[in-house]
Amino acid sequence: PVDEKIKATMDRRILLPLGMGFVSGLVIMMGVNHLKQKAKQRDEAPRKRALSAGDIRPPFPAPVVKLLDSASLCYLSTTHAGAPHLSLMHFTYVQHEELIVFTTRRNTLKHRNLVKSPDVAILIHDFPGLTSEGQVLDGEGGEKTYSRTYAVTLYGRAYVLEEGPDSERLREKHLARQPESAVFIKGDDIAVVTVLIHTARLCDSADKVTEWSSTGQ
Structure with missing residues (x-):
């Protein structure tokens, strides 16, 4: 029983950092995706301003x-x-x-x-x-x-x-x-x-x- 308790404690010590690492990675990935979306929106702003003038967009004639x-x-x-x-x-x-x-x-x-x-x-x-x-x-x-x-x-x-x-x-x-x-x-x-x-x-x-x-x- 003592060995099983020690093993369970060790498993928790191993799994806890792994779980925290997974959550941290997920948070970082979500943050990166959010920044990419913001950058895309910034890049689209000039396009929307340009389109408001009418004119031409690619693909070109x-x-x-x-x-x-x-x-x-x-x-x-x-x-x-x-x-x-x-x-x-x-x-x-x-x-x-x-x-x-x-x-x-x-x-x-x-x-x-x-x-x-x-x-x-x-x-x-x-x-x-x-x-x-x-x-x-x-x-x-x-x-x-x-x-x-x-x-x-x-x-x-x-x-x-x-x-x-x-x-x-x-x-x-x-x-x-x-x-x-x-x-x-x-x-x-x-x-x-x-x-x-x-x-x-x-x-x-x-x-x-x-x-x-x-x-x-």
Whole structure:
């Protein structure tokens, strides 16, 4: 009987920490899930603000995809002290992830702006050729058309990536798309930035602005 009491006491001493450990782990897991949900809600806030303006959401319509695939330069607008700050950027569009990718040196005002205020606007254009008379030309033989989209303004949130596999994977994609810009892409002090696009507006060569939403709203 004494041995059984000792064994029962030892079992309780063993099981009690295990039970407490399980409960602690469960509490930690619940806390992590709560923080993830809060972070998701924070990330959704800019999306909801952007949607309130109407405009466009991914997945992009074909004209936008064509423009993003064909263009290599964009105008990036960030915010500094309540005022816009404009930068000319080389960019790469990663279609299957619906991301705009670019790089920037960490010791720039642009980088500080992105960290402090990540909501950005991006303008991309692909102007058709013009004759001496100013007529719009598009395609072989100088066929005139006014259906081509030549500018798109994108609104989204920028994420300055930490160094790691994801940032290097996107850096290599950007470098493969923009090999002539390697000096702006590879380097110890160059950060990879992605922009998740929330909304956009298209404008064609007839100055017609198109609004579109994948939600139909």
